[in-house]
Amino acid sequence: MPGTNLTREEARERARLLEVDSYEIELDLSGAQEGGTFRSATTVRFDAREARESFIDLVAPAVHEIVLNGESLDPAEAFADSRIALPGLVAGRNELRVVADCAYTNTGEGLHRFVDPVDQQAYLYTQFEVPDARRVFACFEQPDLKASFAFTVTAPEGWTVISNSPTPKAEGPHGNVWRFEPTPRISSYITALIAGPYHSVHSSWEDGDGRSVPLGVYCRPSLAEHLDADAIFEVTRQGFDWFEEKFDHPYPFAKYDQLFVPEFNAGAMENAGAVTIRDQYVFRSKVTDAAYEVRAETILHELAHMWFGDLVTMEWWNDLWLNESFATYTSIACQAAAPGSRWPHAWTTFANSMKTWAYRQDQLPSTHPIMAEIRDLDDVLVNFDGITYAKGASVLKQLVAYVGEDAFFRGVQTYFKRHAWGNTRLTDLLTALEETSGRDLKTWSKAWLETAGINILRPEIEVDADGVITSFAVRQEAPALPAGAKGEPLLRPHRIAVGSYELEDGKLVRTGRIELDVDGERTEVPELAGARRPAVVLLNDDDLSYAKVRLDEASLATVTGHLGDFTESLPRALCWASAWDMTRDGEMAARDYLELVLSGIGKESDIGLVQSLQRQVKLALDLYAAPGWRESGLLRWSEAALERLRTAEPGSDHQLAWARALAATARTDEQLGLIAGLLDGSEEIEGLTVDTELRWALLHRLAATGRADADAIEAELERDRTSAGERHAAAARAARPTQEAKAEAWASVVESDKLPNAMQESVIGGFVQTDQRELLAPYTAKYFDALKGVWESRSHEMAQQIAVGLYPSLQVSEETLRATDAWLESAEPSAALRRLVTESRAGIERALKAQAADAAAAA
DSSP states (O other), X not given: OOTXXXXXXXXXXXXXXXXXXXXXEEEEOTTTTTOSEEEEEEEEEEEESSSOOEEXXXXXXXXXXXXXXXXXXXXXXHEETTEEEETTOOSEEEEEEEEEEEXXXXXXXXXXXXXXXXXXXXXXXXXXXXXXXXXXXXXXXXXXSOBEEEEEEEOOTTOEEEESSOOOOOBTTTTOXXXXXXXXXXXXGGOOEEEESOEEEEEEEEOTTSOEEEEEEEEOGGGGGGOOHHHHHHHHHHHHHHHHHHHXXXXXXXXXXXXXXXXXXXXXXXXXXXXXXXXXXXXXXXXXXXXXXXXXXXXXXXXXXXXXXXXXXXXXXXXXXXXXXXXXXXXXXXXXXXXXXXXXXXXXXXXXXXXXXXXXXXXXXXXXXXXXXXXXXXXXXTOOSTIIIIIHHHHHHHHHHXXXXXXXXXXXXXXXXXXXXXXXXXXXXXXXXXXXXXXXXXXXXXXHHSOOOOOEEEEEEEEOTTSBEEEEEEEEEOXXXXXXXXXXXXXXXXXXXXXXXXXXXXXXXXEEXXXXXXXXXXXXXXXXXXXXXXXXXXXXXXXXXXXXXXXXXXXXXXXXXXXXXXXXXXXXXXXXXXXXXXXXXXXXXXXXXXXXXXXXXXXXXXXXXXXXXXXXXXXXXXXXXXXXXXXXXXHHHXXXXXXXXXXXXXXXXXXXXXXXXXHHHOOSHHHHHHHHHHHHXXXXXXXXXXXXXXXXXXXXXXXXXXXXXXXXXXXXXXXXXXXXXXXXXXXXXXXXXXXXHHHHHHIIIIIOOOSOHHHHHHHHHHHOXXXXXXXXXXXHHHHHHHHHHHHHHSOHHHHHHHHHHXXXXXXXXXXXXXXXXXXXXXXXXXXXXXXXXXXXXXXXHHHHHHHXXXXXXXX
């Protein structure tokens, strides 16, 4: 039985048989305030190349009517397992009408319904990627069966309804019917519907030829006072300017709306002309510039998708990586290069966050080639990972260095012109790039896109008695893939730069740079022979390639004492990333990583780097430090956080970052007393505004350490009776260090399925506290007892939250490994669930190795 799955072979066969022309979709959302179900009526017109049977997809509680080519089909016989059988197709034109009751969801899949506690109004939005348009209307749910979509929506009076086409004037005696013009030919997963009494701000983008694209920004009225629409429009216009120039293809849709919606599972979704974005990006309180940079990257990522993904769409989900990698690469490139951008250092952020995500993912047992084998929908649902987004974008960056930026974008322009409104495979893009660059990319593609794993690059330097280089080479290694991973290790071609740095007035300044192709086990660099050995030699300078980089002994000694002294942020980020990678690999002790960070973070001006280092130190101490020393390390870190909070420039981003770092780790009476004083107003730190979000961070720590009870949490919720406040309160209640609080949180997530997605996520986040290992230990067995039942009874998003979030990652022991292995052997989980559990198991293995290395360093 297929359940809700669809295999690639089934999709391939259906695409061979059918060509879809149009959908007319009527949705009655007039009962949305009450919830439950809504009426969905779909008429789809399509051609069959021969008289055969096929099927259309639908997930619905009830189907009332199925009419195929004028003949009624019995829903009781035709509708099963999320499919409607179509037994009597004729060669040529067919017409199908389906009337069903579809369900509102609270999981962020299909048509999500949310009631704002501030105004008690319902707000709706759709999320269809990967296979959830079928939860709202009957459709051929695969990306290569494109069609036009015309929505007619009945909604409560006074609402606003937004879709892919421009919003029409409401019709009907009550002014509550919206008839949208048909879309261009697009895939079902990028259609969208957003409805409710949303607040909006409108503007436009104008090109130099007088063309105008309407722009809209939407959020709930309860967030309207915080909506910085001008800043959002500014980034959006920069993206329009840059992408239209680089892609040489006009923006393909009639308008561009960005809708900040509640309880969104991802960062954003590239619905054609109607992008949905998580409304945590409407900042209620002060955030650092790093948060604005991440939001801007998200905005640009989705805008890039309008061309790459929406105008030209992958044929099947094995090219999902290309969709996401291209959008990620071009969004960062736009931030770094667009005139007037606030973030010309965007590649530093990329190296420090995206690349570390990729390196982490690529060392898991589930690592896979960038171009993954996607056999069915279950495969793709767990493939929105660090390979698909971050490694893919890293490799695209290297491809740009390999073929040249001008040739790359000329190839992209050819690709858009050739395939507009169609579906493609990777070979279509590579063909265009080969034409414009003159490079043969088949070998490159095979090495980089069809194999898994990371290479390590090390310098081999020989010098004479005077410190002059007599020989310089780059040695490439291909470490064994993780146990259980498919494939073999492989040496790859790399385009890299080698940077030379000298200490000048206490600063590390680049004095030389060579760019070259590295291939095979050893690549000589004769250009450096005869030069005086610099203080630091940095392989992969400018971060052109995707590889783990190691420093030679002399460079490492210099960097250890002067990591914060590089004049540019990118080489600092590369060295920080290398140190973190060594810590995760057990090559650098967690205690040594702590000392390295403490010696350099005070000189770090890049706030994104500072916050990343803060997170990584906390993670290293929680998971990679020897258990007997862990508390000493955490105490040293919390004392440093307090000191830096007190000495940071008043009102600065650094001050806020250190306040949050302290809130995450405070443990002594003095530190917790300060946190309580900041919360109740008896303590002040000059320049630090204790606003709504910071108050919750402080209270969360007090709750987790037993210094704030349920009454204190309820009192704070009274101050912030919003959806965000409710989530924070739920997390704080779950964080309390009592058996009763843990049991209550566990029951609400595992034993009940009533929590909405965002609330479930908050409860899980509060439940798992790194200082509560003993209290959480009994839940290891409970996790494995419940896991398979949860996976089989919940939607994908909800089940994945539980499978990953409640895995006993803090119980770092051989016993946890044995319990995991026993469950994997006996439970016979699906491939998707097996992957998630195996990935979590790998975290335990890595932590055990790192803890042993830390203990050895102490010895």
